[in-house]
Amino acid sequence: MPTYAILGVTGSTGSSLLRYLHERPEKVNINLYARSASKVESLHPYVKTAKNIQSFVGDLSSAELLKDCLRNVDVIFSAVAQNNNEPGCSIARRTAHSIVSALEALRKEEGLSFKCPVLVFLSSASLNPTFAGATPWLLHWVLERGCYYVYGDLKESIEYLKEQSWIPLITAEPPALTQDISRGYELSLHEVMPGISYDDLARGMVQMAEEDGGHKWVGKGVGIKATGNVKINFLPLIWYLVVGLIAYFSPAAWGVLQRAGLNP
Ligand SMILES: NC(=O)c1ccc[n+]([C@@H]2O[C@H](COP(=O)([O-])OP(=O)(O)OC[C@H]3O[C@@H](n4cnc5c(N)ncnc54)[C@H](OP(=O)(O)O)[C@@H]3O)[C@@H](O)[C@H]2O)c1
Incomplete structure (x- = not known):
């Protein structure tokens, strides 16, 4: 049975x-x-009893923890991220560096028997010129600024991961994400629809890793295109963008909102 890290x-x-x-x-x-651990337990109580699930809990920068989590896995799904347009955010870069360090350590330890897992790294359709080219200019303007720090962080982390040519990398590039059930999707290198549910994103990420043993999509930025009628909840998205624009034009005002507990 293959092993996947999430x-x-x-x-x-x-x-x-x-x-x-x-x-x-x-x-x-x-x-x-x-x-x-307590958050995992409350969100996923079945983890406690499932024999096929092992938990690795702790600080992302712990080299040993991540190395143990990634040992002998076939696929890594990287979804450590943030939506909040926090000035100077670096979570994507820190995650990318932690993954690479852990894999480098395993490669050294295991020598010739090391087989690098396929890495499916969560990114965004907005960073793909083909997908972003179809976005109306005003929305594009808002997204570029309202997600400025998050996109900058993602962009740098993906550039860094691409430099590691020994890692089979797939970037998962969804459009606006929404809490909805699976409504149907297809993987595409050419276009995405405005929104997709998290459940279809998950199915799409698994398909990317599994189709042709992962070979079909390795080295590509892959869009998850909705084929059903996704129910988009615009309110949280708008709130993210409003606060994101505040962060872009006035990082100090963003800090005030943060201290007041008003950031999403
Ligand atoms: N929202 C959209 O419409 C949209 C569209 C396209 C692309 N994206 C991209 O999707 C990503 C956001 O994904 P999401 O909505 O799944 O995010 P999310 O719900 O906020 O989940 C983020 C995960 O990362 C973990 N995390 C954050 N900081 C961490 C740290 N310092 N150490 C360890 N774990 C940490 C969180 O852990 P805790 O639970 O402990 O905090 C959580 O498990 C962003 O990169 C965004 O650009 C979003």
Whole structure:
């Protein structure tokens, strides 16, 4: 049975990935990473008793923890991230560096028997010129600024990962994400629709890793295109963008909102 690692199982993408892989008939072993055991337990109570799931909990920068989590895995789903347009945010870069350090250590330890897992790294359709080119200019203007720091962080982390040519990398590039059930999707290198549910994103990320043993999509930025009628909840998205624009034009005002507990 193959083993998949999911990093960030307490987030929306990571939760959808874990639930989907746990519930579908084709079983795999799962190594999950999170920073809070109690949060994993409350969101995913089945983890306690599932024999095919192992938890690795602690600080993302712990080289040993991540190395143990990634040992002998076939696929890594990286969903440690943030939506909040925090000035100077670096979570994507820190995650990318931690993954590379852990894999380098395993490669050194295992020598010729080391087989590098496929890395499916969560990114965004906005960073893909083909997908972003179809976005109306005003929305593009808002997104570029309202997600400025998050996109900058993602962009740098993906550039860094691409430099590691020994790692088979797939970047998962969804459009606006929404809490909805699976409505149908297809993987595309050419276009995405305005929104996709987290459940379809999870299915799409798993398909990227599994189709042709991962070979079909390695080296590509892959869009998840909705084929059904996704129900988009615009309010949280608008709130993210409003606060993101405040962060872009006035990082100090963003700090005030943060201290007041008003940031999403
Ligand atoms: N929202 C959208 O419409 C949209 C569209 C396209 C692309 N994206 C991209 O999707 C990503 C956001 O994904 P999401 O919505 O699944 O995020 P999310 O729900 O906020 O989940 C983030 C995960 O990362 C973990 N995490 C954050 N900081 C961490 C740290 N310092 N150490 C360890 N774990 C940490 C969180 O753990 P805790 O639970 O412990 O905090 C959580 O498990 C962003 O990169 C964004 O650009 C979003």
